[in-house]
Amino acid sequence: MTLEIEQFACRDDNFGILARNKETGTVFLVDAPEEAAIMRAIERTGWKPDVLLITHHHPDHVEGNLALKQRFGLVIIGPEAEKSKIPGIDRTVKDGETIDVAGEPARVISTPGHTAGHVSYYFPDSGIAFTADTLFALGCGRLFEGTPTDMLGSMRKLAELPLETTVYFGHEYTLGNARFALTVDPTNSALRERSERIGKLRAENKPTAPTTIGEEMATNPFMRWHDPAIRRNLGMEDASDEAVFAEIRKRKDLF
Incomplete structure (x- = not known):
């Protein structure tokens, strides 16, 4: 693995990410939730970023774009579909594109x-994915602009990554996610054990990120729509994948 990751807290519950390629010494950021917290991380590490990768347009992920661009001359890269909503964007990317980021290939x-x-x-070279507000530990993002079918498709894509892939996500929502997950998957022993670990981490004010694709496949109900035990618990044994996923998302919204 060539990437070194400095993860830090931003705002109320966001994670910030500063990453450095150990071989090239080049540095990038993933999203810009808060300039002050990002600057503290840069000063702490001495890593000065050249690139800012943006995952989506929400203010708590792009708030620091322009200030950081002014400070460091960053190249800001983000999704083509949201380019009009991303401050300071220089380059757009689309699904399936592979770009060079800090001397390492990154697949969009x-x-x-x-x-x-x-x-x-x-x-892929470092075995790391940055999923922001799509895949959380034991959860997925609220559907502000998409449908359950859209998010199910996104979960399926991420499930195709190697199980050992390390996943960095956008928010510290894991304790609440764990409590909800147990309501739809109460007989999952791996989930119960993970929930206990999460409770201890949060009691010590320690972060629950990163996770792995394998851990999410084993315990995250939003990646387990096909699981017979969850379907039985929901009374949806014969329902479509889309219907099961939508029901889990609906229940989480009301939890």
Whole structure:
């Protein structure tokens, strides 16, 4: 693995990401939730970023764009579908495109649902994915602009990544996600064990990120729409994948 990751808290519950390629020494950011927190991370590490990858247009992911661009001359890269809503954007990307980021290939994965043009970035050489507000630990983003079918499609794409892929996500929502997950998948022993670990981490004010694709496949109900136990618990044994996923999302919205 060539990427070093500095993860830090921003705003109330956002994660910030500063990443450095150990071989080239080049640095990039993933989203810009808050200039002050990002500047503290840069000063702490001494890593000065050249690139800012944007996953989607929501203010808590682009608030620092222009200030950071002015400070560092950053190249801002973001989804083509949301270019008009991303401050300072220089380059757009689309699903399936592979770009060079800090000397390492990054594959762009269109992951709509939370927003219509949301993208995730997968770095195969380092085995890392940045999924922002699509895939959380034990959850997925609210459907502000997309449909359950859109988000299900995004989950299916991410499920195709290697199980060992390390996943960095956008918000510290994991404790609440765990409590909800147990309501739809109460007999899952791996989930119960993970929920206990999460409770201990949060009691110590420690982050729950990153996770892995494998861990989410085993415990995240939004990646387990096909699981017979969840379907039985929902009374939807013979329902379509789309219907099961939509029901889980609806229940989470009301939780």
